[in-house]
Structures are given as C-alpha cells and as structure tokens.
Amino acid sequence: MIWTIAQHEFSKLFKSGRLWKLLALSQFVLGFIFFWLVEDFIFKSQQSMMGSSTEVFGITEKIFHPLFAWTTLFFLLITPLLATQSLTQERKSHTLENYLLSPLSAKTIILGKFLGLFLTQLFLLLPLVIMPCLILIRDPLDIGHFLTGLLGIILLLGTTLSLGMFVSSFAKEPLIAGLTIFVMFIVLCILEGMGQIFGHNGEWVAEFALLYHCKNFLSGLINTKDIVYYVAMSGFFLYFSMRRLSKEADYRKRA
C-alpha cells in the first residue's frame, strides 16, 4: 500500500506538469553551474600547463565538490515546494479526505507520501548523475569520491523532506508551510555557525546543523556518525508527522 501511495504522489506531480517545470529548472541551474565549473577548471589547468600557476588539483575536487555544494543549496530551496504538496496542499484542496476516509493507518500514508516525494527528489537529481558521464568520456574521475558525495546529498534530501513533511502535517496554508520549512532549514544551517561562536563548548550545537554532516561526504569520507544523524533526523520528523496525521480528527474539531 505504501508503494501505491508513492506511485500516486510521483505520477500526480508528473501529470500536473509541476515536476517537468522543476526538472527543467534543476537541469538549467545545475547544468549552468557545471559548465561554469568546467570552464574554470580548463582555464586553471591551462594556466598550470603554462607554468603561471603551481596549484595541483583534480577534476573531482575542483568540479564536483563545489557542484555538490551548489546542488545542496538548490535543493534546500525547492524542497519546501515539494514538501508542502504532501499534506498541506491536499488538506487545502480537500483531497486529503481520500486518505482520511480510507482504512489506511497514518504510518502507511506518511511513508507512502515520503517515498513518492523522495523518488521525485531523486528524479530531479538525475542531471547530476549524467554530468560525470560527460567528463568520463575524456578524463578519469574519482568515482568513489563522486558516489560518496552523492550519498551525502541523498541522505540530506531525505532529512529535509521529512522535516518539510512534518511542517506540512500541521500547516493549513501552503505558503505559510513553505516559508516555515525554509526558515527551519536556515535555522538548522546556522546552528553550525552558532556552535563555532561558543568555541569548543558549542560543538554539540553544531552537531545538529543540517550541512555540518554533509561536509565529510562531500570530501569523499563516509562517517557512520553522519549517516546516523540523517537517518535519526528523518525518522524523528516522520514519526511526528505520523502522530500529527493520526490526530487529524482532534485538530479539525478545534478549527
């Protein structure tokens, strides 16, 4: 049943045309950044060959590391759009009743919607997978480094989506939900900076920051602690989304 809901979520975005627009946007933005980084790399390598620069660098480090960082930022901007579709938009258009009137548990509904939107995010990430293939035609690439970075982004996307779904589970207006999700992303990102202000004592604050745990992945390192953080955060927000949806009848009474 989870798969049925996931399929519906995914195909609904396709059929409404919203997914195509988002795909075009992601293709344009990520493609533009990719070619800008490739051009910069070629320019620097030419300088290096002419002896005007002594800097030593690799393709993965100079192209994909910054590309992943830009991709992360891009998805932090579009995830609120996707997450508000999950529950707030359905609540507003009264289609949430289809699920509320069905003999499905809140757990099934939330996991189905999460899976559908997560697949959507992965679909939007496709251009990022095509880009290294373009490089591989002519030059070698550190595939391990690339895949580790990709894993970090996928884990981050899952976490941001579950956070977005949590906000979406109680928000009534899509615009308010989108803004709230975005503000929460910003807060979770600046925790890292706040932790640094307090020096060594504030390290635990930085541990809660969203992007803090992505850095290792982008550098090509897999740390179990980072995986646990993203999985735990996703589980935490999904659990509370389920709790909120199972109490929908109580909140409707107060509306």
Next chain:
Amino acid sequence: MLLGPNGSGKTTTLNLIAGLIRPHQGEIFIQGINIHQNPLLAKRHLGFLPEHLPLYPELTVKEYLQLISKIRIIPKPNSHEAVDEILEALALKEIQHHLIGILSKGLKQRVGLAQAMLHNPSVLLLDEPTTGLDKNQTERFVEKLLEYKKKAAIILSTHHDSEMGALCDRVIQFTSKHKESKCYDLDHCTT
C-alpha cells in the same frame, strides 16, 4: 435525511459520523464498531461524499477510481471489476478517460458518488449531494441512490427537502437558532 439551513450543523454531523472530526462527547458506531476507537475497521463500512469533492483534477476518471479502489483495500481481482461496475452503474463509462479537471459540476458530483460507493459500503454519507446539479441530473442522481438504498443505509444532508423526499424514510430537522434537532417520519416531513 438531515434537513436544515446553512450553518445548522449538518456537515459537522456527517463529518463526525465519518470520523473526520472527534466528538466532544458521545460515541459513534458503524456496524457496531466505534469509529474513533477502531477507525480503520469502521471505515471499511463507510462511504462518504463530502461537500467539497476530494477529486484530483490531473487524473482521469478511471485512474482516480482505480486509485480509490487500491486505498480502500478492495482485493485486486475484484478491484477492476468494482471500478467497471461503478462506471457502468453511474453512466461514467463514456467519460472514463477524461480528465476530472475538465468535467462539468454534475459529472464531478457523479465521480464523487462513484468513489463513495466503490467499495459497496453499508453506510453511505452524502453531504449536499445535489448542489450544482440541474433538475434532470438530480432526478438521475436520486434514481441511482434509490437503487443503492436497497442494500445500504444512506444518510444525506440537504437544505431543501423537495428533491430528496422520495429517498428518505426519516428526517432530522436542524434549526440554526437553538442548534436543536427534531426527528420526523417521512409523512410528517412531506406535509
């Protein structure tokens, strides 16, 4: 039939019965199952046509009903049959491949009724089912409900009794001033 002016509590009552709102006090049983204690089991016996139709405009009529058949957990061998039967019964076969978003109000209402009746519920709740329908559409709508009434209990709300009178055995009249309700049998209602 729940009869009364706007704001008298008809929709709230139906939402309470459907388990969409939790009551302050009292209990609601569907086929002997408490809807708020065991909602997943009780909802198997319930079909609801809400005031705001829960339709996806980007899906075709058939795609939508197929989705509903899945989320209402109709067993797979029967689900295709159930969709075909309801399309036939509500004369939706011709427009089964049309997008819901482009349908007229009357057709959308019929699709809404189809989703409510798809799993053959023993209790059918209809909130203002004839709103936006013309006279002919209303008559056809009532005909379908009269057929369905033979195998299920139908609770419907309306703010005028003229068109749905043929359908009801009992009327509960809601009054907005004191939020009270009175129960009549059909004869009393129609006189």
